[in-house]
Amino acid sequence: MSANxxxxxxxxxxxxxxxxxxxxxxxxxxxxxxxRIIGNVMxxxxxxxxxxGIAPVGCSVFSYLWYKADSQQVPHGRACAVATGIKxxxxxxxxxxxxxxxxxxSIGTAESIHAANRGENITVIFVNNQIYGMTxxxxxxxxxxxxxxxxxxxxxxxxxxxxPIRFSEMIATLDAPAYVTRQALFDTKHIMETTKAVKxxxxxxxxxxxxxxxxxxxxxxxxxxxxxxxxxxxxxETVTKVFPLGDxxxxx
Amino acid sequence: MGERLLLRGNEVIAEAAIRAGCQCYxxxxxxxxxxxxxxxxxxxxxxxxTFIQAESEIAAISMVYGAAGAGVRTMTxxxxxxxxxxxxxxxxxxxxxxxxxxxxxxRGGPGLGNIAPSQCDYFQATKxxxxxxxHLIVLGPSTVPEAGELTMLAFELADQYRIPVMILADGLLxxxxxxxxxxxxxxxxxxxxxxxxxxxxxxxxPNIILSFEMDPDDLKQMNLDLQSxxxxxxxxxxxxxxxxxxxxDIVIAAxxxxxxxxxxxxxxxxxxxxxxxxxxPITLWPYPYEPLKRLSQQVHTVLTVEMSAGQMxxxxxxxxxxxxxxxxxxxxxxxxxxxxSILNEVKKHVR
Numbered sequence: 001m002s003a004n005x006x007x008x009x010x011x012x013x014x015x016x017x018x019x020x021x022x023x024x025x026x027x028x029x030x031x032x033x034x035x036r037i038i039g040n041v042m043x044x045x046x047x048x049x050x051x052x053g054i055a056p057v058g059c060s061v062f063s064y065l066w067y068k069a070d071s072q073q074v075p076h077g078r079a080c081a082v083a084t085g086i087k088x089x090x091x092x093x094x095x096x097x098x099x100x101x102x103x104x105x106s107i108g109t110a111e112s113i114h115a116a117n118r119g120e121n122i123t124v125i126f127v128n129n130q131i132y133g134m135t136x137x138x139x140x141x142x143x144x145x146x147x148x149x150x151x152x153x154x155x156x157x158x159x160x161x162x163x164p165i166r167f168s169e170m171i172a173t174l175d176a177p178a179y180v181t182r183q184a185l186f187d188t189k190h191i192m193e194t195t196k197a198v199k200x201x202x203x204x205x206x207x208x209x210x211x212x213x214x215x216x217x218x219x220x221x222x223x224x225x226x227x228x229x230x231x232x233x234x235x236x237e238t239v240t241k242v243f244p245l246g247d248x249x250x251x252x
Numbered sequence: 253m254g255e256r257l258l259l260r261g262n263e264v265i266a267e268a269a270i271r272a273g274c275q276c277y278x279x280x281x282x283x284x285x286x287x288x289x290x291x292x293x294x295x296x297x298x299x300x301x302t303f304i305q306a307e308s309e310i311a312a313i314s315m316v317y318g319a320a321g322a323g324v325r326t327m328t329x330x331x332x333x334x335x336x337x338x339x340x341x342x343x344x345x346x347x348x349x350x351x352x353x354x355x356x357x358x359r360g361g362p363g364l365g366n367i368a369p370s371q372c373d374y375f376q377a378t379k380x381x382x383x384x385x386x387h388l389i390v391l392g393p394s395t396v397p398e399a400g401e402l403t404m405l406a407f408e409l410a411d412q413y414r415i416p417v418m419i420l421a422d423g424l425l426x427x428x429x430x431x432x433x434x435x436x437x438x439x440x441x442x443x444x445x446x447x448x449x450x451x452x453x454x455x456x457x458p459n460i461i462l463s464f465e466m467d468p469d470d471l472k473q474m475n476l477d478l479q480s481x482x483x484x485x486x487x488x489x490x491x492x493x494x495x496x497x498x499x500x501d502i503v504i505a506a507x508x509x510x511x512x513x514x515x516x517x518x519x520x521x522x523x524x525x526x527x528x529x530x531x532x533p534i535t536l537w538p539y540p541y542e543p544l545k546r547l548s549q550q551v552h553t554v555l556t557v558e559m560s561a562g563q564m565x566x567x568x569x570x571x572x573x574x575x576x577x578x579x580x581x582x583x584x585x586x587x588x589x590x591x592x593s594i595l596n597e598v599k600k601h602v603r
Contacts, residue, residue, distance in 0.1 A: 049454040052322070064460045070450035072321045072461040075344050078314035081306070085318025086450065088302040089276050089326070093452055111314065114307035 015039030028228025030218035077108025080115035119176030137223030172248035179212035266291035268403035284423035285357035313341030323449025329355035343382030347463030351410035360586035368586020369424035374563035396430035491534035500529030
């Protein structure tokens with residue numbers, strides 16, 4: 001048995017850049033996959049020892065626990081401004097923010113747009129699951145029309161609550177950003193593509209090319225009241241029609 | 253000491269910050285502190301340092317949070333309504349024990365108020381301002397040279413105690429020009445390294461900047477640690493000035509700009525044979541309760557004079573208790589009381 005084990009090739013392991021701490025995310029949620037992808041990218045680029053992560057407010061508030069990198073936990077929505085402060089203070093650091101849709105595209109709207117417009121040499125990971133997970137499933141700026149949430153119990157009525165905001169498209173109208181893309185994780189192929197996008201986003205920062213934004217369509221089985229499998233199907237068949245996948249800007 | 257310069261208060265605060273080794277300055281334009289922002293815009297890039305005109309007051313204080321967490325000396329400045337917007341970040345900075353300097357060139361309030369000088373933000377500065385059990389060190393300069401000295405001191409205290417420090421001045425001080433001698437610049441590279449800062453986890457465990465604990469016992473401990481720090485600061489850092497108090501029957505308690513004006517009032521009163529002294533707190537937090545308490549035992553009246561409806565007056569009454577009479581005289585709306593009007597008020601209390 002032991003001889004066989006020695007001959008086996010290890011093809012899957014915990015990224016070296018991640019700690020042993022267990023994730024606090026619900027089953028079927030994509031936050032864990034995204035965290036792993038970031039860990040793998042830090043491994044591949046060899047940057048964990050000079051990276052500072054920004055932990056937001058929301059389900060990923062504890063994200064400072066997962067990485068063997070320095071972190072700052074920051075006020076709701078202010079991640080891009082804090083990232084600006086860190087990066088300007090110490091340009092040699094690799095700085096990334098990890099933000100949900102409420103954080104990045106609602107309460108942090110001003111900070112998100114202006115950091116992009118200044119072309120801050122940072123990487124933003126924007127997790128769009130169309131709902132406020134931690135507070136109990138309220139409407140997000142990205143919530144789909146007719147989607148039921150605890151604050152749109154009859155479904156999001158655009159006459160009252162507006163439409164799902166395509167924030168990455170807004171960022172893509174600016175002159176400064178180096179890379180803006182929207183990705184998803186509902187099957188293996190898309191997980192691989194997301195990994196490539198995240199790697200490119202960090203690579204651009206390492207090379208000093210400027211601001212990059214990777215929006216990732218994620219799931220919230222708990223608050224969507226769906227199984228993980230149903231959630232993946234929902235992203236593939238419904239969410240991507242409102243939030244189309246693909247690169248919006250690539251000035252690399 | 254360096255060369256003798258003729259500068260506005262706003263410019264002196266900016267120049268003192270640069271000489272104190274401030275490497276990152278973030279702010280949003282507002283009157284009456286625009287010269288401070290403009291001095292930094294001109295001079296920080298020349299020195300290879302960071303100046304950013306932020307998109308908002310909230311963004312500016314959040315940038316300060318990031319730079320402070322990364323271990324450099326950093327500052328923001330604003331005026332009353334802008335400082336209100338910064339309160340979110342100030343509470344987080346206090347909770348995360350991050351050193352920084354925040355300048356409030358106070359204008360008349362509430363609301364939009366006006367751009368005339370006022371002391372109406374005393375409560376906000378000294379009693380909290382943002383959410384949670386926290387304090388800032390609050391320094392109240394009364395002259396342009398003192399604004400420079402206290403700005404240099406603010407950076408030292410911020411680093412020593414890992415606490416945000418506020419300079420509470422007003423539009424009069426910000427706009428007024430006086431000759432100053434500023435000390436030679438500190439080389440930021442010569443400052444002690446901050447081993448807690450997020451500088452990259454190379455050869456050490458990750459450093460985490462946090463202003464929260466989910467577990468109530470842990471959050472209680474964080475609060476106990478803050479309170480312990482505040483006690484140490486209260487024991488070591490109280491600053492105040494006494495002027496002509498030795499034989500005084502009446503003491504005027506006043507801070508900042510009006511504290512300086514009240515020095516003239518003391519001289520005018522003494523010329524008329526009235527034994528008046530001045531007690532001027534320099535640290536508005538921690539407040540010099542004990543020195544004022546001692547002083548109140550030798551006088552019959554402690555007259556508080558402020559450019560507000562009576563805010564520091566509450567601290568004066570806490571210090572004096574029933575040991576002396578504690579009348580109040582003040583102006584609001586950005587009106588600065590004249591020495592003559594204050595002297596007339598003093599005369600009402602002569603026994």
